[in-house]
Amino acid sequence: MSQQRVGERQAAMKQLWETSFSAQIASQAYNTAPVEALVRTVAYYLRARDTADGEHNLHFLEMGCGAGPNLLWLAQRGIRVSGIDISPSALALCQDNFRCAGMQDQVGQLCEGSVTTVPFLDGAFDGVLEACVFQHLNRQERFQAFAEVARVLKPGGVFVGYMLDRGHSTFQQKQAEQLPEDPGSVLLQDNRSNFYLTNIGLAHFFSREEYDVLLKDFSVVDPCLTTYYLPREEAQKRGYDTYLQSMWTVYAVK
Numbered sequence: 153m154s155q156q157r158v159g160e161r162q163a164a165m166k167q168l169w170e171t172s173f174s175a176q177i178a179s180q181a182y183n184t185a186p187v188e189a190l191v192r193t194v195a196y197y198l199r200a201r202d203t204a205d206g207e208h209n210l211h212f213l214e215m216g217c218g219a220g221p222n223l224l225w226l227a228q229r230g231i232r233v234s235g236i237d238i239s240p241s242a243l244a245l246c247q248d249n250f251r252c253a254g255m256q257d258q259v260g261q262l263c264e265g266s267v268t269t270v271p272f273l274d275g276a277f278d279g280v281l282e283a284c285v286f287q288h289l290n291r292q293e294r295f296q297a298f299a300e301v302a303r304v305l306k307p308g309g310v311f312v313g314y315m316l317d318r319g320h321s322t323f324q325q326k327q328a329e330q331l332p333e334d335p336g337s338v339l340l341q342d343n344r345s346n347f348y349l350t351n352i353g354l355a356h357f358f359s360r361e362e363y364d365v366l367l368k369d370f371s372v373v374d375p376c377l378t379t380y381y382l383p384r385e386e387a388q389k390r391g392y393d394t395y396l397q398s399m400w401t402v403y404a405v406k
């Protein structure tokens with residue numbers, strides 16, 4: 153892709169997420185709770201590293217940190233945190249949340265930008281998180297984002313990601329519309345809201361095999377499936393009778 157096309161694509165992604173965050177803020181619908189699958193996985197990782205004085209001396213990055221609930225959870229466990237997000241509105245919420253919690257001292261950098269080119273040094277982080285971000289990238293961007301995860305992690309550093317799986321109800325319903333050049337990806341646009349998955353544009357549903365390729369230089373690659381049905385009322389709001397969330401929690405060690 154030419155530099156101009158990359159610039160245009162990033163401007164479009166920024167616009168999409170700014171629109172989504174405005175709608176989420178208006179409906180008080182943005183995520184304020186840490187993602188349970190990330191919490192569980194990172195908690196196991198930290199338990200193995202607990203010191204007698206509770207000091208970790210770790211620095212984690214979240215790629216697509218949104219309003220920052222995952223970063224705040226980490227900071228409350230004594231971890232230094234940095235975040236990158238394409239939406240300035242999301243970053244403003246994140247900064248506010250750290251200010252309200254009195255935890256600004258735990259923040260390294262919160263910066264606006266794309267997960268495909270992150271402005272951090274090689275090996276800068278002990279851990280990298282992402283939740284529901286890489287699933288909205290096209291094929292080239294996904295390879296770039298995973299390469300950036302590998303680049304900014306220290307050897308032995310941990311990656312924990314949370315992404316859509318092909319067993320998800322939306323993929324099951326739409327799989328006939330997969331993009332021929334990018335199997336697993338569909339374009340979702342139903343004008344029901346500006347923030348449900350069903351209206352966020354490109355969505356990629358990962359298969360188990362993809363992680364071995366995307367995380368090829370990692371010593372451990374351990375994706376685990378979590379599935380649950382949304383309550384019927386919530387499913388119906390999204391235009392479904394039943395709605396199975398089928399998500400990968402990917403644990404990998406560089």
Ligand SMILES: C[S@@+](CC[C@H](N)C(=O)[O-])C[C@H]1O[C@@H](n2cnc3c(N)ncnc32)[C@H](O)[C@@H]1O
Nearest residue numbers: 169183216217218237238239242266267283284
């Ligand atoms: C579904 S929200 C998840 C936010 C956060 N990870 C959480 O768990 O609450 C997706 C976030 O990714 C951000 N995002 C989407 N595409 C991005 C990109 N290419 N680069 C950086 N951030 C991006 C959006 O602005 C949004 O904050």
